[in-house]
Amino acid sequence: AEVEQSYIMIKPDGVQRGLCSKDLAQEHYKDLKDKPFFPTLINYITSGPVVCMAWEGVGVVASARKLIGATNPLQAEPGTIRGDLAVQTGRNVVHGSDSPDNGKREIALWFKEGELCEWESVQTPWLIE
Ligand code: DAT
Numbered sequence: 001a002e003v004e005q006s007y008i009m010i011k012p013d014g015v016q017r018g019l020c021s022k023d024l025a026q027e028h029y030k031d032l033k034d035k036p037f038f039p040t041l042i043n044y045i046t047s048g049p050v051v052c053m054a055w056e057g058v059g060v061v062a063s064a065r066k067l068i069g070a071t072n073p074l075q076a077e078p079g080t081i082r083g084d085l086a087v088q089t090g091r092n093v094v095h096g097s098d099s100p101d102n103g104k105r106e107i108a109l110w111f112k113e114g115e116l117c118e119w120e121s122v123q124t125p126w127l128i129e
């Protein structure tokens, strides 16, 4: 697997059981703009503060999606974030990019130049050969 980047976000219900403008939310979810749930999705995602993260690592997009679990929390496995902590698709607590390309796109959308810090842990050579 390649080193990838994934945009991870704790959604508003994850923070308090809106930061962003509607424009940003609409751009983030533009692939879903024709879906019937698009307006409620945008209302939800702009309803309170979110916690934004950029994760980087070997195969991080797929492994983060695995930790997050299925879109519908009722179908998400126990041990995943959505499986353990959420009940409804429209309140599924956390976002994770679905492809390396979308990871780059979403990170560029949510972070400004210079906001991301790049660093290497001394443990890296013991984790990755
Ligand atoms: P995911 O967040 O697992 O990548 P997605 O990209 O298909 O899922 O959809 C983005 C969000 O839109 C999802 O987290 C919750 C909402 N959503 C998706 N499908 C939905 C549906 N059928 N009804 C209501 N909300 C939905």
Ligand code: MG
Residues within 6 Å of the ligand: 096, 097, 098
């Ligand atoms: Mg998605």
